[in-house]
Amino acid sequence: MQTASTNICERMGRSQELSDSKRGPVIGGHLGNKSIRDISWLLNIPRSTVSGIITKWKQLGTTATQPPSGRPRHMTERGQRMLKHTVRRSRQLSAELIAKDL
Structure with a gap:
């Protein structure tokens, strides 16, 4: 059962990102052959977030936040x-x- 204090979606909001300490267990679960659904349920993180972290890790080899692309706004x-x-x-x-x- 999820309460408002444990639901990460309600605490984070859309514009915030997960910290590196929360991304590590996602990759650990993936390397341990857990499904995205299981990782999502265990860590109480949305499946889309788990999927995005794993995809980013596969493509870039890192889960660190990358600088935005495009021309900087001066x-x-x-x-x-x-x-x-x-x-x-x-x-x-x-x-x-x-x-x-x-």
């Missing part, structure tokens, strides 16, 4: 909004003064 949305607001507020400012202000 300016956040908040920074873009601030820049637009500054330019609209005083259109006579030079680029140096705007950069200094930000």
Whole structure:
């Protein structure tokens, strides 16, 4: 029987990831010939998460979190909004003064 305090899905939320200490037993179970369903039930982790960890381990040889792919975002949305607001507020400012202000 699962309670709210033991259900990892309710505690984690969608955006959080499992720690390395929780990923290790998943790989250990896989190497011990346990099924994804058994590993999921034993560790109280969703089957999709267990499957993803095993797939990642098979492809990359590691379960560590990888950096995101793609071009890095240098300016956040908040920074873009601030820049637009500054330019609209005083259109006579030079680029140096705007950069200094930000």
